Amino acid sequence: MESNSRSNCHGDMRRTCSRSSGGVGGSGHAIFPPQCSHQDQSHSRSVSGSRIVANGLPICELCSARWRSLPSLRSTNPSPRQPPPSPVPSSQPFFRPMExxxxxxxxxVDRTPRPLRGDQHRGASAEASGGAVALATHCECSALARDASADDFAVLVHARATGMAGAVGAVARAPLDLVTVLDVSGSMAGTKLxxxxxxMGFVIDNLGPRDRLCVVSFSSGANRLMRLARMSDAGKSLARRAVQSLAAGGGTNIGEALRRAAKVIDERMHRNAVASVVLLSDGQDTYTVPRRGGYGGRGANYDALVPPSFAYPGAGSRCAPVHTFGFGTDHDAAAMHTIAEATGGTFSxxxxxxxxxxxxxxxxGGLLSVTVQELRLDxxxxxxGVRxxxxxxxxxxxxxxADGRSASVDVGELYADEERxxxxxxxxxxxxxADADTHTQLVRVACAYRDTATGRGKNAAGEDAKVLRPWGPVTLERSVEVERERVRVEATHGIAAARAAAERGAHAEAVEILRHRQRSVTRSAAARAGDSTCLALSRELREMRARVASRQQxxxxxxxxxxxxxxxxxxxRATSRQVMSGGVAEATRGGESAQVRSGALETSGITMSYMTPAMLDMLGRSRRxxxxxxxxxxxxxxRRTF
Known part of the structure; x- marks a missing residue:
């Protein structure tokens, strides 16, 4: 359809648009811009509803193509009476413009100041409360004997973004620039598509009028289906028509798709405070990374899939993270994970x-609740004597x-209520x-960040971490917060080691690594006390054991x-692991549940780790x-039956 549109309607500047005869120009002599592919009634709608530029000529409302001359809307030659045009359907067809x-x-972008939430006079108290980030520290134990030293004394630094509803007096959330990159290769045909x-219809429905969306589709090549458009009623209508026009066929060129997405992000004239890319694919790139590199993709240069402007610099700022989604069981998980890691995104x-x-x-749900950017902990x-x-x-x-006296962590962005x-x-x-102090001051923690709602840079500080230094024996009181994080970090190292073993075909070793880590989690004091994080981690490790047990699985x-x-x-950060009902391991068949404001949300087959209230709320909307x-x-x- 696209090729026919171009051959019939995309000629030289002096060529007559055959589609417009009796339509826009009437005489068949209307001159249309080569890049505009809207045909028939779309031409007249584009002219009548166009935007006027400085030179007095219009821009196509649907594809933003600039007209070279204004066509006449009256016929200069008499023609036989034509039947009245049929009514314009409410659902207009979508014609992809030339890029x-x-x-x-x-x-x-919409720069209009948003109204404050809550009473105006309460805004000052919000500013005085420390802003959008709260910091805390926890020592692994409350005391250390005066005559003792420690080389690996653990201190937990905890950063938390305030909730959007709880930020009294805060302005509305920051708007989002979202580029969705969608696989429409031949394997997506049918139910998948x-x-x-x-x-995508759900995503469009839940974007606000200040958010902007661009849709890129790819198979053997990649196409930008629509400009980065604000999600007003007109913008949402255009986006829905773009999505409905998707048709499956061809190969899988992930590299070209990401290059097209990078072009959208890099060359945009205007910029919202938050930008992100969502990439979904059910296949394996056969263009940029044609060779799999053997079992498990070893040797494949997946970094070649990432455009240079998307590479995460690691200095607390990023162009736009790419959140990747592996769809079904035939996608290239190693490639999708590499893309996410290289850009500061997540893989689901x-x-x-x-x-x-x-x-x-x-x-x-997370992207629409970003409250903090460029967060750096100092x-x-x-x-x-502390190092x-x-x-x-x-x-x-x-x-x-080098002297061990200071350190920094580049965190980047936080969603509302998200923790690190x-x-x-x-x-x-x-x-x-001879020291009369009863305690030792260990570390001081502060942070700098940008508040996305106001665009202003801010700073926050937490209380110093300190430990008591009594004389004589010390009865240790272990911090549950520190132990929980230690268990999680060790489990994560175990997962990475199990993955490495499975990649080289040592599946029994991978199972044993995960079994050992699971045992450590369940035996921890936090798990024995019923800590939900440790219990969820134990179930996750058991599920992984079943999935790495054989090469086939x-x-x-x-x-x-x-x-x-x-x-x-x-x-x-929460990533979606939408597994088949029942999963693999017996422990996951019962599912989990989470309470959200809208009521109980059944989450069978979903891993709930790191979920924020905004993410849970959006998940609940999707389920309903x-x-x-x-x-x-x-x-x-x-009705059909009866």
């Missing part, structure tokens, strides 16, 4: 294809000065006998499930919309 050389045709369209695994909308909803030793030995920061870049925990390991010297779903888990724990759609379909079937 401009530079993607600078994005809609302007229909589920993708349904999921959608084994249950029917749950694609839930997976998108969970991600969108740690400084207070006592002259920093190590910082456990996962995927977040950290640096310890980092373990510090310190050398703590013996207390001097690992290739089918184990690699994707393990990599999604690693992505989640390394970033301390799916249930409503199923009810309508059942009612339609009943």
């Amino acid at each position: 401009p050389r530079v993607f600078d045709d994005d809609d302007p 229909e589920l993708l369209k349904q999921a 695994f959608i084994e249950d294809e029917a749950a694609i909308q839930d997976a998108f909803a969970q991600c969108i 740690i400084a030793c207070v006592h002259p 920093l030995r190590a910082v456990k920061s996962g995927s977040y870049g950290s640096h310890i000065d 925990r980092f373990l510090l390991f310190l050398h703590v010297p013996r207390a001097r006998s 690992y290739e089918l779903s184990g690699r994707a499930y393990v990599l999604a888990g690693l992505s989640s724990h390394a970033h301390q 919309s799916r249930e409503l759609l199923q009810q309508r379909q059942q009612q339609t079937e009943l």
